[in-house]
Amino acid sequence: MPNEKRAVLIAAGLSSFLTPFMGSALNVAIPVIGRQMHATAVTMSWVISAYLLTSAVFLLPFGRLADMLGRKRVFLMGVALFGLSSLLCAVSSSIEILIASRAIQGIAGAMVFGTAVSLITSAIPPGERGKALGINTATVYVGLSVGPAVGGFLTQTLSWRAIFVIVAALAGITWLYAQRIRSEWSPAQGERFDTAGAVLYCLALTLLLSAASWRHTGIALAGMAVLLLVVFAVREAREEHPLLDLHLFRNSTVFTFSTLAALLNYGATFSIGYLLSLYLQTIRGFTPQEAGLLLLIQPVVQAGFSPLAGALSDRHEPRMVASVGMLLTTFCLLAYASMPYRANLAFLVTVLAASGLGFALFSSPNVNAIVSAVSGTRYGVASSVVSTARMLGQSLSMAMIVLIFTLTMHGLPLSPSYGEELFRSMRVAFAVSTVLSLLGVFASLARGRMHHSS
Template identity: 45%
Template sequence: MNCEQRTINRNIILLVASLGSFLTPFMGSSINIAIPEIGAEFLSDAVLLSWVPTAYLLASAIMIVPMGRLADIRGRTKIFLAGIVIYTLGSLLSTMVPSIEVLIMFRVLQGIGGAMIFGTSVAIVTSVFPANLRGRALGINVAFVYSGLAVGPVVGGILTEFFGWRSIFYANVAIGLFIFIAGLKYLKINEITEKKTRFDYQGSLLYAVTIFFVMLGFQELSEPQGLLLMLAGVFTGAFFFIWEKRTEHPVFNITLLTENRVFALSSLAAFINYSATFAIGFLLSIYLQMIKGFSPLNAGLILIAQPVMQVILSPSAGKLSDRIESRIPATAGMAMITAGLLLFSFLTDETPVIIIIANLAFLGIGYALFSSPNTHAVMSSVSERYYGVASGMLGTTRLCGMMASMGISMMIFAIIMQEIPLAEVPPGMITESVNLAFMVFVILCAIGTVASYIRNPKKPD
């Protein structure tokens, strides 16, 4: 195969894998817009409705590392395509539900499929691109993730308003079928697999229980049981650590954390980054509507400034990490995010909207500078036999970071606002809550900046 044909094949594989990376955040961000209509149809309370997005996140987080390891053993393309099938089936079944409980059940099925997709897509891209081109390719993949987050609310709003909430799931079925057909045709990859290696079912169960407790603990941080759940997660996590150190074929090689400085600190930086940034949209949405008086549509149009910048700049940031050490742009990006969060911690009811938009764009630049190079650092710090596990770890840090970010925000809201309905909360109390949340995120992001900076380059074993 000549060089030109090899390049074409790589780019097609990149497109198919990146469409998979687009699919899951697109579903997550678009379904949030439909939550009120789903609640109206099934007459559900807010707590039960919250499980529509949470069930998906929880199932994905529980399964993503085991599925990444299974992909390393059995083949990443097989697990990727199986994930597309399960995800698409879950989407189709979600259009036929008679109750909110059944919808939540099928969202779990979607989450399992999503874990199989996200736990392999980055690994597939990493495996087909040489080191000198990998950063740009991963940057493009990250840009597809941000595209899903950016267009999801807009497309979801249009579909829900004109065709009902089920149309969002039909759209995912159509995209899923396209990816599956394209994957069958174009995902022809020579993979290094470990078919004789035994899959670690016991370790996978311990991992699942640990993540279950930790993520529920994040969600319940504002309640006493939140701390108990977190402690239970620490307890089962200790058992998981001991088991993985002793078993011959671990689902997660603990030495990646204990002996691989780049992998450990890059993963920590990613977790902190998501913990400090995921709730930005939630906090500003409340601020823009409750304090500034914007409609949901106009608030959404303002918030889109951040992901648009991420989509535009992520490929270039990834390409930059092909030329210089990844920690340099990643650390610079994290420092920019810290500065942007600090500015938002001083919001008042008189802050000009143009300042908010400009700062969101600034945060988007910082996020692009951090995310693509950091992903490059994680994937380049391990040998090819661990690409699936590394990809799964990235997904875990993303999902747990999202839950932590929302948990911190809700804890602060509960402390300041008590049990006052949001519609009745005085504006000053809302601003105080938003400012305090952003200040906590500033501290977190500053720690993440240090973690990003002190990692050292390390070649795969």
């Protein structure tokens, strides 16, 4: 069993490194891609949003399928598709093809996200789970740390396409290593898949997350999405084998408010790296490599403190550890919202480091609280709910950026000539994010106590 646990930890850790590495590296490359493909600020935001949208939409269905067909099997298929779609991104000849390839990559990401944490919770006992999740979270932040520096170097010296080539190679290595996992976990084997519920769910989220891009019909689309979600919830309450077991929320205050806190946290914070990359390169004139080196401060701090935060949540109430982290994050967002047009380097370094600490204190304790609040047969669905909350929050964060850029940039390109317009848009985005983060603090505190297994 120790060898089994090690294999699961390494395979999940590699996949957890892979996706944030790509995302953080791509953030640094966005201004260069925009110039080379002559795309507007709004269009470029879809290079990020397309991936997030499909990931958020398909996470829950793939989590359910993983419980039915086997968590390792779905994980392996997801890693393989992720590598292939990365190659499609690398050879994209237009911004439209790149966005479409990113959407496919998001589907693959959903297959990986929906199973990686459940693999860990299946193989690791409760008393060691917080530490294991902390280590896994640390690999996420190592990916985030390496990504900006490597992405900046590759973009400046070779091409932004090299980022996707490296991601494809890493996906191949991850797939080969995951083959070493011998056990399989399929606790819902033989149960029926809720196809109608999955269609309702996917359609509702697609309408909701894309509503911000449609200036004149966005409200109508959002209204339709809410209506479909209500129909979905009513159906799931009556379904024998639901896509989303609503009892997870009804029976556990810890699960409900921890999930809400995750949604608000990622909704408030995901766009930080994207916006700061635009700020540093478009307004301040940093090279991609210089911007990448500065942006790695935040994830390096995250990576260093995540295992400690996970271990703390094994011994102390996760809600307190996570709430302190989210409160610190709120102050950092407020600092970004009020920073001057040419903020000095010491200010940026300080706030980046503080936000890294805040993220570390929130993330792994919050995941530990969520997965420890459900039974073993629901780890796959719970893992998918965690990941869906994260991806939905990230998608909403980028949808907010799309909406703000649409209203304030008016189709303007990413250019130093329009730095004032870009900066005003950034400050509005950071102000909205500050409010979301503050709401997340209250959600985190409201979850109640979590009783650890002895």
